[in-house]
Amino acid sequence: MNREALIQIVKQPVQWIEDRTGVIAFSTPLLSHHVPRSAKWWYVFGSATLMFFTIQIVTGVCLGTMYAPSASNAWESLRYIDEEIPLGWMLRALHGWSSSAMVVMMAIHMLQVFMHGSFKFPRELNWITGVFLLLTVLALAFTGQVMRWDQDAYWGLGIGAAIVDRVPVFGDQMRALMLGGPIIGGETLNRFFALHVFILPGAAIGLVGVHMTLIMKNGISEMPKPGEIVVPSTYRKGFEERMEKSGVPFFPDAAQRDMVFCGVCLILLVFLAAYYGPFGPGGMPDPTLINTNPRPDYPFMWIFGAVSLLPPASETAIMLISPVVGIAILVAVPFLSNSGERAPSRRPGMMLLAVFVVMAIVALTWEGVTSPWSPVMDGWSALPTPTQFVKGRTPLQMQGAVVFQYAQCRNCHELGGFGGKRGPALDEIATRMSPDQIVRQVQQGGGNMPAFGKNLNSAQMTAIVGFLSTLRPANEADSTIPGAQLPLPIKSPLVLESPFTGTGVPAEISAGVSSR
Amino acid sequence: MSDDSKGEAKKEGCAGCDCGGGGGAGGSLPPVAPQDARRGFMFKFGAGLLGIGGILAAVPIVGYIIGPARSRYRNEWVDLGATTLYPSGQTRFATFLNPIRQPTDGDAAKTACWVRCVEAGKFQVFAINCAHLGCPVRWFEQSKLFMCPCHGGVYYQDGTRAAGPPPRGLFEYKWKVEGGKLLIDAGRLPGLEESV
Numbered sequence: 069m070n071r072e073a074l075i076q077i078v079k080q081p082v083q084w085i086e087d088r089t090g091v092i093a094f095s096t097p098l099l100s101h102h103v104p105r106s107a108k109w110w111y112v113f114g115s116a117t118l119m120f121f122t123i124q125i126v127t128g129v130c131l132g133t134m135y136a137p138s139a140s141n142a143w144e145s146l147r148y149i150d151e152e153i154p155l156g157w158m159l160r161a162l163h164g165w166s167s168s169a170m171v172v173m174m175a176i177h178m179l180q181v182f183m184h185g186s187f188k189f190p191r192e193l194n195w196i197t198g199v200f201l202l203l204t205v206l207a208l209a210f211t212g213q214v215m216r217w218d219q220d221a222y223w224g225l226g227i228g229a230a231i232v233d234r235v236p237v238f239g240d241q242m243r244a245l246m247l248g249g250p251i252i253g254g255e256t257l258n259r260f261f262a263l264h265v266f267i268l269p270g271a272a273i274g275l276v277g278v279h280m281t282l283i284m285k286n287g288i289s290e291m292p293k294p295g296e297i298v299v300p301s302t303y304r305k306g307f308e309e310r311m312e313k314s315g316v317p318f319f320p321d322a323a324q325r326d327m328v329f330c331g332v333c334l335i336l337l338v339f340l341a342a343y344y345g346p347f348g349p350g351g352m353p354d355p356t357l358i359n360t361n362p363r364p365d366y367p368f369m370w371i372f373g374a375v376s377l378l379p380p381a382s383e384t385a386i387m388l389i390s391p392v393v394g395i396a397i398l399v400a401v402p403f404l405s406n407s408g409e410r411a412p413s414r415r416p417g418m419m420l421l422a423v424f425v426v427m428a429i430v431a432l433t434w435e436g437v438t439s440p441w442s443p444v445m446d447g448w449s450a451l452p453t454p455t456q457f458v459k460g461r462t463p464l465q466m467q468g469a470v471v472f473q474y475a476q477c478r479n480c481h482e483l484g485g486f487g488g489k490r491g492p493a494l495d496e497i498a499t500r501m502s503p504d505q506i507v508r509q510v511q512q513g514g515g516n517m518p519a520f521g522k523n524l525n526s527a528q529m530t531a532i533v534g535f536l537s538t539l540r541p542a543n544e545a546d547s548t549i550p551g552a553q554l555p556l557p558i559k560s561p562l563v564l565e566s567p568f569t570g571t572g573v574p575a576e577i578s579a580g581v582s583s584r
Numbered sequence: 585m586s587d588d589s590k591g592e593a594k595k596e597g598c599a600g601c602d603c604g605g606g607g608g609a610g611g612s613l614p615p616v617a618p619q620d621a622r623r624g625f626m627f628k629f630g631a632g633l634l635g636i637g638g639i640l641a642a643v644p645i646v647g648y649i650i651g652p653a654r655s656r657y658r659n660e661w662v663d664l665g666a667t668t669l670y671p672s673g674q675t676r677f678a679t680f681l682n683p684i685r686q687p688t689d690g691d692a693a694k695t696a697c698w699v700r701c702v703e704a705g706k707f708q709v710f711a712i713n714c715a716h717l718g719c720p721v722r723w724f725e726q727s728k729l730f731m732c733p734c735h736g737g738v739y740y741q742d743g744t745r746a747a748g749p750p751p752r753g754l755f756e757y758k759w760k761v762e763g764g765k766l767l768i769d770a771g772r773l774p775g776l777e778e779s780v
């Protein structure tokens with residue numbers, strides 16, 4: 069068979085399909101449309117987000133074939149996928165890691181668009197659909213966390229319900245709508261399941277379609293240059309001329325960069341998933357197992373941090389109003405300024421704002437992860453008293469150290485760097501408070517400390533104050549008696565046990581550290 | 585859509601073809617009057633039918649979704665066992681099956697609470713949920729405090745707020761003693777907008 073005939077054989081069905089569908093005529097402009105020559109590596113993040121979204125759909129559908137969306141056995145079905153289905157754990161890992169990656173890529177993409185002023189005329193709606201995509205993806209992440217149906221999911225729902233419950237007048241009804249009833253139960257999971265697999269993905273697919281259509285209509289923005297000003301009345305004409313003259317076809321010129329970046333991302337994703345495995349499920353969703361420490365997934369850690377740091381008096385208002393205001397501001401961005409300079413160097417205020425927002429989110433996430441406001445629930449029973457605080461003490465003082473542990477003081481106060489961070493560390497308390505002041509503080513509480521007056525008898529109180537008033541660095545006087553004798557002269561180089569590593573630390577070093 | 589624009593669209597769509605589209609084919613005249621009137625009626629009739637059908641179909645759909653918001657769920661008296669399980673002066677952990685439950689709830693229908701026997705025959709029964717945002721509070725016998733693992737809420741043994749962000753003390757269940765058994769009035773998830 070000669071070459072001509074072969075070509076004919078291939079060509080004919082292609083032509084037939086093209087004639088019936090017009091698919092080539094439809095997709096050619098999608099691939100060949102011109103994009104700015106300056107669109108370099110900054111522009112790959114949107115494509116990466118889309119790739120991760122595709123992975124979410126594929127892995128999500130796969131998981132949907134095994135997951136049991138029912139409160140009575142969702143948790144078991146996840147364990148089954150993890151442990152019994154060949155590579156089931158890997159599929160869950162891919163779904164989990166790709167979801168985080170999608171949130172991260174989206175955030176970077178949005179930041180880039182903001183910093184480059186790409187949301188300005190005529191791309192206002194590109195930005196706004198992007199904002200709604202972000203909200204949809206965050207909602208997918210939250211509902212996805214509920215799908216794990218473990219203790220974090222259960223109590224996370226409880227926190228969500230408690231926030232909704234604070235809405236004035238309709239709070240109760242809204243909570244019932246959210247939970248599908250008056251308790252967190254079967255209907256709750258199924259509501260979130262419907263959201264997670266039908267409503268939100270449907271919304272996301274629709275929004276992606278609109279977002280892409282807008283990109284085709286308005287073109288991809290050029291790299292901003294100082295002095296190149298967006299003037300709505302003339303922008304389109306100039307942009308089209310520049311594209312004609314100096315633009316490059318999206319495929320392959322820009323697409324190849326997307327392909328390289330997405331390829332790297334994809335391989336990284338597979339490695340992350342294979343190495344770190346799936347997220348959860350954590351403890352069984354049994355609300356009578358209360359030895360739990362509910363924490364949200366990373367995309368929401370900053371909200372958890374913020375909620376914990378709000379002043380109690382105004383927290384309801386802030387919790388209910390700030391999301392609305394935040395979303396309104398995001399939507400309003402292109403209307404607040406849709407013309408003028410795009411270059412970051414000419415928009416220093418906006419750059420500061422972006423840096424501030426990023427830093428705030430990072431800082432709040434860190435606060436959320438470390439949760440210094442949470443008592444260390446087993447601090448009193450699990451943490452050893454550092455030896456430097458008991459060595460050479462009198463029996464009464466040592467008894468005080470015991471009462472100190474026993475009364476759960478350690479849950480909120482650090483000694484030797486270990487313990488709760490809710491209250492101040494007490495390593496040097498004797499330099500700040502006299503025994504009298506200590507008695508008053510322990511008895512009456514105050515400054516966010518409960519009063520222990522009723523719960524400690526006078527012997528315990530004497531002991532605990534005896535112990536606390538020895539807590540000061542060597543060579544430093546206590547708060548009220550200037551130049552008082554140290555109760556504990558350290559004579560020879562002692563070796564102190566570090567409570568956790570078990571490695572010895574020479575006493576001079578410890579003393580040096582503690583009296584810094 | 586007005587009949588005017590319809591006529592125009594038709595004209596455009598048929599440009600150059602010979603399909604004989606409608607009575608006024610090829611002409612620039614609008615369709616004749618009787619047809620016009622009938623179309624106008626048909627359009628309104630169709631819209632009306634669709635509207636009625638839509639409302640009829642929406643009733644069950646909307647009702648299904650917002651059903652849970654109607655408060656048809658009532659608390660019930662739940663048995664927490666013999667009062668002798670709760671020694672005087674102590675606070676004990678108790679669990680029960682929520683009287684408001686559905687077949688698919690699984691373990692989620694289990695509920696926990698703290699029972700404090702103030703003195704013989706006198707009780708306080710606290711919800712497990714922190715009054716701040718609902719995390720499970722834990723009782724510490726030695727310091728006689730409830731502590732919350734989420735944002736550091738602390739309560740005294742009588743449930744009053746001791747420290748941290750909670751806006752009030754712990755939620756309390758109504759209780760009664762009947763036939764030597766402690767009963768509490770339980771069901772709905774406690775929240776600020778309602779007392780248990």
Ligand code: FES
Pocket residue numbers: 714715716717718719732733734735736737748749750
């Ligand atoms: S939920 Fe208990 S302190 Fe916030």
